[in-house]
Amino acid sequence: MQHVLVLNASYEPLNVCTVRRAHVLVFKGKAEVLEQHELPIRTATSTYARPHVIRLLNYVRVPRTVKRKISRRALFARDGWRCVYCGAGTHLTLDHVVPRSRGGDSVWENVVTSCAPCNLRKGNRLLHEVEMTMHTTPRPPSPSLFIRIAAPKIPNTWAPYLREAAAA
Numbered sequence: 001m002q003h004v005l006v007l008n009a010s011y012e013p014l015n016v017c018t019v020r021r022a023h024v025l026v027f028k029g030k031a032e033v034l035e036q037h038e039l040p041i042r043t044a045t046s047t048y049a050r051p052h053v054i055r056l057l058n059y060v061r062v063p064r065t066v067k068r069k070i071s072r073r074a075l076f077a078r079d080g081w082r083c084v085y086c087g088a089g090t091h092l093t094l095d096h097v098v099p100r101s102r103g104g105d106s107v108w109e110n111v112v113t114s115c116a117p118c119n120l121r122k123g124n125r126l127l128h129e130v131e132m133t134m135h136t137t138p139r140p141p142s143p144s145l146f147i148r149i150a151a152p153k154i155p156n157t158w159a160p161y162l163r164e165a166a167a168a
């Protein structure tokens with residue numbers, strides 16, 4: 001299945017959609033094609049551009065506070081597939097920095113990737129109680145991370161748009 005990168009009117013990456021969905025947006029005049037495949041879409045009567053990257057013509061307001069659901073895949077990707085405590089890359093688990101039993105919430109700022117041994121060692125305690133430290137500060141991931149997760153392989157044509165987003 002082919003994926004299409006959808007940019008906001010501001011060129012900010014928004015999400016990923018199917019070629020069919022992208023085609024409908026372009027056909028309805030809601031988006032323009034920025035990058036397209038060499039091979040167009042052929043139907044019985046017409047030929048259309050096969051979009052690879054599209055841009056919405058009207059700006060879609062994306063609330064900064066929008067809660068992206070926490071998944072292990074997104075969490076591990078955010079933390080570089082490493083334990084934030086010791087750097088191990090195996091037996092990864094989800095850890096609440098402030099344990100739920102101590103009032104910690106399941107929010108991006110309070111969940112981290114932890115290897116099973118560190119998770120076990122920490123238990124229901126706070127970091128200073130077990131003299132453990134994190135090598136990163138947990139934050140909500142950027143939209144680009146979800147795009148990278150949604151598309152198994154990032155096509156070369158997408159790279160400049162995602163790079164600009166990361167730098168912004």
Ligand SMILES: [Zn+2]
Pocket residue numbers: 083084085086087088114115116117118119
């Ligand atoms: Zn660890």
